[in-house]
Amino acid sequence: MRFVLSTYGSRGDVEPLVALAVRLRERGGEVRVCAPPDEDFAQRLAGLGVPLVGVGPSARALTKAAPSPSSLPERAARLIAGQVEAVTEAARGCDVVVATGMLPAAAGALSVAERLGVRSVSVTFQQLTLPSPERPPLAYPGKPLPPGVTDNEVLWDLDAENVNALFGDALATGRASLGLPPVDDVRGYVIGDRPWLATDPVLDPWRGAPGIDVVQTGAWLLLDERPLPPELVAFLEAGEPPVYVGFGSMPMREAADVARVAVDAVRAHGRRVLLARGWADLDLLDGQDDYLLVGEVNHQALFGRVAAVVHHGGAGTTTTATRAGAPQVVVPQAADQPYWAGRVAGLGIGAAHDGPTPTFASLSAALGAALSPETGARAKSVATQVRTDGATEAARLLLTETRGRTPHAPA
Structure with missing residues (x-):
C-alpha cells in the first residue's frame, strides 16, 4: 500500500509523521512525506530513508518573518496552492492521504485526496481544534474572541465563522483549480466525521463531544537512537x-x-x-x-x-x-x-x-x-503511564481500515 503523509508546520508537526512513516514501512507500506523543505526536516527523513516532497516555503523562514495577522488569508492561499501542487503529484496512485498541520494546509491536502478519489484521514496533534462544550476554541490572530462571552457553544459557532472568513476564499480558489466546488464549512470539512487525535490519553484525555467520533491513537513517537554529542x-x-x-x-x-x-x-x-x-x-x-x-x-x-x-x-x-x-x-x-x-x-x-x-x-x-x-x-x-505505541496503533488502523476498501472514482 502507498501512503502520503502531509503537513505544514514546525518540527512538532513533522516529527510525528516521521514516526508513522517508519511504522508503516515496517509493515510493507510505501510512504512519502509532504512537508516544508527545511534542511533539518529533510535530513531527519533522509536518515531514515523516507522521501520528502517539499511543500511551500521554509517553515523556519516563515516563522522568523513574523508576518502580520492581516496577511493570514494570503498566507493560507499560498499554503493551499503549495499543497495542491505537491500533494497532487505525490498522491497519484496512493491508497491513503494523511492530512495534518496548519488548518489551511490540511484543507488543501484533503481536497487533493477528494479530487483523486483517495481515502483521507484528518489528524490533529492537540484537541483544541475539535469543538467541545467543555472549553472555548483558540483565537486566531486578528480574530479575538469577544470578551465576556462564556457560552462555549456560541464561541465555537463564532470560531467556524472566523475560519470561513480567514480561509474560505483561499480554499475555494484551491479547490477550483482541482475542479471541485467550494465548501460551506471549512472547519467542518477539515475535521470530518472521524478525526484522529494523536496525543497521549494520560497527558491529553479526550472527554468526548456530541457529533464527533474521535479516534485517539496515542502520541506518534519514534525511538530516537541518535547519540548525544x-x-x-x-x-x-x-x-x-x-x-x-x-x-x-x-x-x-x-x-x-x-x-x-x-x-x-x-x-x-x-x-x-x-x-x-x-x-x-x-x-x-x-x-x-x-x-x-x-x-x-x-x-x-x-x-x-x-x-x-x-x-x-x-x-x-x-x-x-x-x-x-x-x-x-x-x-x-x-x-x-x-x-x-x-x-x-x-x-x-x-x-x-x-x-x-x-x-x-x-x-x-x-x-x-x-x-x-x-x-x-x-x-x-x-x-510510566505514557503510551509509546501510538504510531504503531495508527499504522495498524490505517492498514486494517484501508484493506478491502473499494476505491472511489475521482471527482
Missing part, C-alpha cells in the same frame, strides 16, 4: 544534572533578554544550564563554565538526564519531557501552548508560567516548584 555528554558527566532551557521553533521576542533571565534564574537554584539555540537563536556569552549552548539534539536521550526542562509547551516537547519523567516549567508563547502548560500543572509534573515573557522572579518561582522533590516524584510516576 561528545561535548554534551562530557558536560552532563561533569556535575549534577543541569536544567535544560529551550523554546523550540518559537522566534521569541528579545531573545537575548530571555536567555539572560533564564540562565540567572537557573543559577539562583544552584543548577547548571543547558541552553538550546532553537529558532530564536538563543545565546549567552558570559565566559562561565556552568552552562553549555546546544543545537539540535536527541531530546529523548537528554531529558532523562536533566533536573528539569524549561520549554515553550509544544505538544512534542511536552510529551517527550513527560515520557522522560523530567519535571517541567512551561513558558507558553502561543496557540495550544497554554493548554499544555495547564496540563503539566494539573498533573503535578511541573509548573505553568503565567505569560510568555519570564522575569527573574517569575521563572525562579516556577523553577522552585518544578525542582521540588514532590514534583520530581510525580513526574517519574506519570512517565
Whole structure:
C-alpha cells in the first residue's frame, strides 16, 4: 500500500509523521512525506530513508518573518496552492492521504485526496481544534474572541465563522483549480466525521463531544537512537544534572533578554544550564563554565538526564519531557501552548508560567516548584503511564481500515 503523509508546520508537526512513516514501512507500506523543505526536516527523513516532497516555503523562514495577522488569508492561499501542487503529484496512485498541520494546509491536502478519489484521514496533534462544550476554541490572530462571552457553544459557532472568513476564499480558489466546488464549512470539512487525535490519553484525555467520533491513537513517537554529542555528554558527566532551557521553533521576542533571565534564574537554584539555540537563536556569552549552548539534539536521550526542562509547551516537547519523567516549567508563547502548560500543572509534573515573557522572579518561582522533590516524584510516576505505541496503533488502523476498501472514482 502507498501512503502520503502531509503537513505544514514546525518540527512538532513533522516529527510525528516521521514516526508513522517508519511504522508503516515496517509493515510493507510505501510512504512519502509532504512537508516544508527545511534542511533539518529533510535530513531527519533522509536518515531514515523516507522521501520528502517539499511543500511551500521554509517553515523556519516563515516563522522568523513574523508576518502580520492581516496577511493570514494570503498566507493560507499560498499554503493551499503549495499543497495542491505537491500533494497532487505525490498522491497519484496512493491508497491513503494523511492530512495534518496548519488548518489551511490540511484543507488543501484533503481536497487533493477528494479530487483523486483517495481515502483521507484528518489528524490533529492537540484537541483544541475539535469543538467541545467543555472549553472555548483558540483565537486566531486578528480574530479575538469577544470578551465576556462564556457560552462555549456560541464561541465555537463564532470560531467556524472566523475560519470561513480567514480561509474560505483561499480554499475555494484551491479547490477550483482541482475542479471541485467550494465548501460551506471549512472547519467542518477539515475535521470530518472521524478525526484522529494523536496525543497521549494520560497527558491529553479526550472527554468526548456530541457529533464527533474521535479516534485517539496515542502520541506518534519514534525511538530516537541518535547519540548525544561528545561535548554534551562530557558536560552532563561533569556535575549534577543541569536544567535544560529551550523554546523550540518559537522566534521569541528579545531573545537575548530571555536567555539572560533564564540562565540567572537557573543559577539562583544552584543548577547548571543547558541552553538550546532553537529558532530564536538563543545565546549567552558570559565566559562561565556552568552552562553549555546546544543545537539540535536527541531530546529523548537528554531529558532523562536533566533536573528539569524549561520549554515553550509544544505538544512534542511536552510529551517527550513527560515520557522522560523530567519535571517541567512551561513558558507558553502561543496557540495550544497554554493548554499544555495547564496540563503539566494539573498533573503535578511541573509548573505553568503565567505569560510568555519570564522575569527573574517569575521563572525562579516556577523553577522552585518544578525542582521540588514532590514534583520530581510525580513526574517519574506519570512517565510510566505514557503510551509509546501510538504510531504503531495508527499504522495498524490505517492498514486494517484501508484493506478491502473499494476505491472511489475521482471527482
